[in-house]
Amino acid sequence: MTGLMEQFLRGRSSSRSAMAPFLALDILNQATQREREGQNIVHMEVGEPGAATPALVREAVQEELARGRIGYTEALGRPSLRARIARHYRETYGVEVPPERVAVTIGSSGGFMLAFLAGFDAGARIGVQSPGYPAYRNIFDALGLEAVVIETNGASRHVVTAAMIEATHAEKPLDGLLLMSPANPTGTMMSPEDLQAVCAVCDRLGITFVSDEVYHGLTYGEPAETALKFSDRVIVANSFSKYYCMTGWRVGWLIVPEEFVRPIERLQQNLAISVPYLSQVAAEAAFDARDELQLIKAGYAANRNFLLNSLPQIGLSEFHPVDGAFYIYADVSRFTNDSLDFSRRMLDETGIAVTPGLDFDRNRGNSFIRLSFAGPERDMVEAVSRLGLWLPS
Numbered sequence: 493m494t495g496l497m498e499q500f501l502r503g504r505s506s507s508r509s510a511m512a513p514f515l516a517l518d519i520l521n522q523a524t525q526r527e528r529e530g531q532n533i534v535h536m537e538v539g540e541p542g543a544a545t546p547a548l549v550r551e552a553v554q555e556e557l558a559r560g561r562i563g564y565t566e567a568l569g570r571p572s573l574r575a576r577i578a579r580h581y582r583e584t585y586g587v588e589v590p591p592e593r594v595a596v597t598i599g600s601s602g603g604f605m606l607a608f609l610a611g612f613d614a615g616a617r618i619g620v621q622s623p624g625y626p627a628y629r630n631i632f633d634a635l636g637l638e639a640v641v642i643e644t645n646g647a648s649r650h651v652v653t654a655a656m657i658e659a660t661h662a663e664k665p666l667d668g669l670l671l672m673s674p675a676n677p678t679g680t681m682m683s684p685e686d687l688q689a690v691c692a693v694c695d696r697l698g699i700t701f702v703s704d705e706v707y708h709g710l711t712y713g714e715p716a717e718t719a720l721k722f723s724d725r726v727i728v729a730n731s732f733s734k735y736y737c738m739t740g741w742r743v744g745w746l747i748v749p750e751e752f753v754r755p756i757e758r759l760q761q762n763l764a765i766s767v768p769y770l771s772q773v774a775a776e777a778a779f780d781a782r783d784e785l786q787l788i789k790a791g792y793a794a795n796r797n798f799l800l801n802s803l804p805q806i807g808l809s810e811f812h813p814v815d816g817a818f819y820i821y822a823d824v825s826r827f828t829n830d831s832l833d834f835s836r837r838m839l840d841e842t843g844i845a846v847t848p849g850l851d852f853d854r855n856r857g858n859s860f861i862r863l864s865f866a867g868p869e870r871d872m873v874e875a876v877s878r879l880g881l882w883l884p885s
């Protein structure tokens with residue numbers, strides 16, 4: 493597209509907003525439209541728990557609401573929530589985090605905006621894994637940051653190693669690195685040794701490491717380790733969206749090195765003033781809802797087992813066995829070389845909504861789809877039965 497044509501199509505909107513769409517959400521729109529028209533849809537496209545917000549959380553919010561005054565809070569979050577998050581690190585990982593280094597954010601998405609703005613100047617080069625979470629690169633585009641893609645593959649469990657980072661940095665220096673474990677869409681997890689080596693190489697090379705830990709709590713073997721265990725130079729992003737089943741409350745947090753606290757506070761003051769008050773009340777209560785949350789997680793584990801066993805029987809046999817999160821990233825190259833068309837046809841002809849791999853990997857994504865198993869078990873059974881009839885044998 494020529495510059496002029498691009499400008500014409502954009503109208504008066506800025507070039508920084510000309511980012512790629514999030515295809516999972518586009519498919520969700522199409523799926524809900526069909527639902528409104530009366531079609532029965534199985535939702536496996538969005539990365540969101542099917543379960544309700546824990547009862548304890550809703551009760552805490554109702555009590556607060558009855559008191560009535562819902563105001564701004566401190567830009568970095570309510571002190572009691574920041575202290576509760578710090579306690580979570582002590583209890584879960586055995587790591588001491590001073591509450592002053594905790595920033596409460598608008599989901600982890602809001603946290604990334606703050607972290608990237610505070611951590612990097614325009615033009616900075618940041619390593620990201622591919623396949624990976626698409627919004628990272630799209631936010632980079634809007635902020636004038638350069639994504640340096642580090643491709644992973646199934647043979648090496650989709651893990652980014654310290655050696656890969658060192659090799660990428662040697663070609664042209666990186667300013668930052670952004671990795672997630674457990675990862676979206678592959679469900680892969682770094683071993684504590686690999687994570688420690690990544691932290692060490694970033695510290696040695698002066699690379700600011702942002703560790704996305706939003707799927708912590710959702711692991712099916714060993715628990716995930718936090719990067720804070722291995723470095724206090726790291727920025728950690730986390731969220732109440734996934735394990736805590738609170739996507740719609742839009743609340744998450746960052747743990748940042750001391751020198752980032754004041755810059756992040758200034759950014760939050762000016763960009764958002766504060767995170768919604770009631771969502772912070774909800775978040776604090778969520779730490780006490782462990783029994784309910786563990787039951788929900790047991791449901792994901794059962795869905796995972798069911799799909800890992802039954803998908804190969806209907807011809808979907810190429811995927812990583814999912815250490816954590818709630819996704820299966822399946823190779824569909826036997827059936828298509830256009831994952832977007834394949835996902836649309838699947839939705840049209842079976843009513844099953846999945847995300848095309850193109851969302852996660854611009855080069856190889858046409859050979860993959862992502863299935864989310866965060867919904868109810870009956871949906872998993874229904875999906876396998878409909879897909880079994882639809883996929884060519």
Ligand SMILES: Cc1ncc(COP(=O)(O)O)c(C=O)c1O
Pocket residue numbers: 539598599600601602625672675676704706730731732733739743744
């Ligand atoms: C890896 C990863 N990070 C961050 C997010 C953002 O989630 P939220 O803004 O709800 O915390 C998502 C959502 O799907 C994700 O998959």
